[in-house]
Amino acid sequence: MRVKCWPLAPATMVWHSAKEPTMEFKDYYQVLGVERQAEAAEIKKAYRRLVRKHHPDVSKAADAQVRMQDINEAWEVLQDPEKRAAYDRLGQRWQGGGDFQPPPDWDAGFEFSGAPQGWGAESGDHSAFFEALFGSLGRGGRPAGQAGPRQRRAEAGYSARGEDHHAKIVVPLQDAFSGATRTLTLQSPALDAQGHPVLRERQLSVSIPKGLCAGQQIRLVGQGSPGFDGGASGDLYLELQFEADARYRVDGRDLHVTLPVAPWEAALGTMVPVTTPGGKVELTVPAGSQAGRKLRLKGRGIPAAGAAGTAGDLYLMLAVLLPPADTEPAKAAYRRMAQDLAFNPRAGQEA
């Protein structure tokens, strides 16, 4: 009996902001679940409730981060009377459907002043829709003063470093053993020649060294936002996660797997060939093993990442599988065991 290698699923890349490829009109009232006439207090209550429910540090939902981005964005607009009024006017004129572009004069008569209240705008936290309306990209004709720190510094007359970005990438467990080269598609809002906000895609090939474990971060220097006025580009940080694996449970660098054995293998002991992610090994199952016994293959878990690190271990939990008693010889064998072995499995439970 051997532990088979798990099937390799194609790698999935998840770009952190999950920004929509086309820019869609966002209904911020719907996001917060309030009426268009809702009063400030009501909006705040709805916002607070949703933050508690969908905060990515609390919620286990896969889309929590995207939900939270929408919620924060809706709050940022609707809690600010000026932005809310401008947004409302835009909403009245928006017919819906297709790719959204704000009309050139949508914000005429409004002046957005000061930084957003309550929280600092963090790069990558806004949708393209928001960026188009209020965002730090909107220099010249777009509301001033609503800029990110980068632009504020730039406006003060000196060059500034680009912002750092964060992304998550999801890779198969095998990548931890062999290392891999993965191509990422990154989307980020930018301005086209006419000054319209668009989503730009770019591809990046990244070599992932072996020994990764979940939550680890790698840093790609200079792959964040471009700098302003000669400033250096920001960096891109990638957080690595494993795809759910059908066979192995991953705990840090340790792997856990079930090893099925026959009753006589567990009772008498045996050598079992085991295919581990790191290669084949012969495993000794000691005589007298019970189901649930854990065997450890030291250093056969996820390999160390650096020279100083230590590899994880591979734990195999024995599962004793009984042969079915579906033929006369099989039944006879079980009957013989019952006769020959004075065995009471419930001996310890009798009063």
Next chain:
Amino acid sequence: MTILTTVYLGEEGWLELEELAQACGVEPELIAQLVAEGLLEPARTEPRWGFGGAELARVRRIHRLQRDFEASLPSVALMLDLLDEIDRLRSELQRSDV
């Protein structure tokens, strides 16, 4: 396309205090304060403070909690403890399955 090679933060590469602050979009003073109040520990201290991937994730989480709940540092510290406890219980639950 050129292939970008990388190292893992905290294994072979470290962030300095200013780099960590920049990456998290916070002021360097906050990092120093987090260390002083015991919410954060540098992954290494020699030759100077170095922070790894776990610290990066932690500061980003602290920043999110502070920002989204308007929470003070002591409340964030409590939230972190509770979240860690939930993580621990969840993985124990999972462990009892395999």
